[in-house]
Amino acid sequence: TYAAGKIPGGFFKREGRPTEKEILTARLTDRPIRPLFPTGLRNEIQIISIVLSSDGEYDPDVLSVIGASAALHISDIPFQGPVGAVKMGYINGELVLNPTYHQLEESIFTLVVAGTRNGIIMIETEAREVSEEIYLSALESGYKSLLPIIELQEELRVKCGKQKRKVELFELNSQLMESIKKDVLHRVQEINLMTSKEERIEAMEILCKQLSEKYSEEYSPEEIKQALHEVQKEEVRKYTIHNKRRVDGREFGELRPISCKVGVLPRTHGSALFTRGQTQSLAVTTLGTPADEQMIEALEGEMFKKFMVHYNFPPFSVGEIKPLRGPGRREIGHGALAEKALRAVMPSEEEFPYTVRVVSDILESNGSSSMATVCGGSLSLMDAGVPVKASVAGVALGLFKESSEEILLMDIAGLEDHYGDMDFKIAGTRNGITAVQLDLKIDGISVDLISQALKMAREARYQILDIMETVIDKPRGTISPYAPRITALQLPPEKIALIIGPGGRMIRKLINETGAKFDIEEDGQVHISADNE
Structure with a gap:
């Protein structure tokens, strides 16, 4: 936190385990780098990115990717890079390269693209129902913009690069x-x-x-x-x-069988069971009061989070026995991706003053559990009566690339994910894309291939939405009787003192007499919440 001129909160006043943002940045750094080590390299390699100084205007996550690539490229470690990375926004009909935090609030998407000279190797996106055409134009522009970063790293290697060491690579007999x-x-x-x-x-x-x-x-x-x-x-x-067929008998552009149920748990505020093939997500929505917001200390300042998606991957879902500890990097990453996919359809605080938490427990897994979380989460939000704008569905595409032949696979199962060359997750509504995540095991793919994949994903998304909407096609008219009731008022700021009273006597009297909770903001906004009306 010293990078932003701050002292950490809490009792110990020092950094502890990595924050969720730091874990996601580490994943963002790892994903484009990992495919570029030689096959058979078994040496342990650790890259640590430390933010030394932050201006509070730009997110340093893209710099972490570039810095890791540059460090590897000039080192003696075998590495088939370098990698360039940029962030793109879209404001008032124009693409913005490396936007600030403030600009991203206005942008209809946040796109991070990383690539090599051989093509795009990683994508991470949160969007507000963006069309495939606009999205592709941003990808093309972003890829062109990262090429000069690759050139700079190549120049750096000429000036100070070490000779690559000869490493004994593991080879199968x-x-x-x-x-x-x-x-x-x-x-x-x-x-x-x-x-x-x-x-x-x-x-x-x-x-x-x-x-x-x-x-x-x-x-x-x-x-x-x-x-x-x-x-x-x-x-x-x-x-x-x-x-020209898949090992499970499907065509290249065929989904696995899908089933959906809502209201499967009687006491929760909203629940859904989404099953696709042998992958199943139990998604549960819980409604809380403004006091349940998550406070986040970040380099750009303190903020509060009203919508959360948490993803759990218990070992029994894949027939394993493991100790149950806190969420791992993968669980945090999958939850963050689903959260991005669903955030675009969430109502504003004025429309729905509740804090909303969605939890996805994966009951069985055979590929694409993060996209099952998106689908199940969308269904459970509607079951809870959250006034979302539309249903959201997600699908993962795969790729088998041999020589000049490229085969795209819709809705990959575990075996295709494990032995394929690509995991391309796309989520969205009927109106457009809300989240994208691309990871490769090869050194890059073309924008043309990504365009084909986005078209396939759109077809899949519409098919999934058709099935989901036969079960529930709009939010329930009322929230669960077990959910808290909230009333929102807007008062002139100068009237706040009347509600609080001298020494807080009036607010304490109201709380004791009614059992309600009062959340009062400096701008005069008042939220009154209770267990019942």
């Missing part, structure tokens, strides 16, 4: 690979076509155990496991590319 293919290729092909994730995992574990027993004297269990999974990866990709 080719003889072991051939032996496994000879022994169990047909069985692996059969396992890949199993529709149940649990059956497929169990079958692979049994097969791996059998191979370990056979080759125990020559290879380690870890070598055998990795070789087997490499064979599985080759076969999944080969089947999809050559047969």
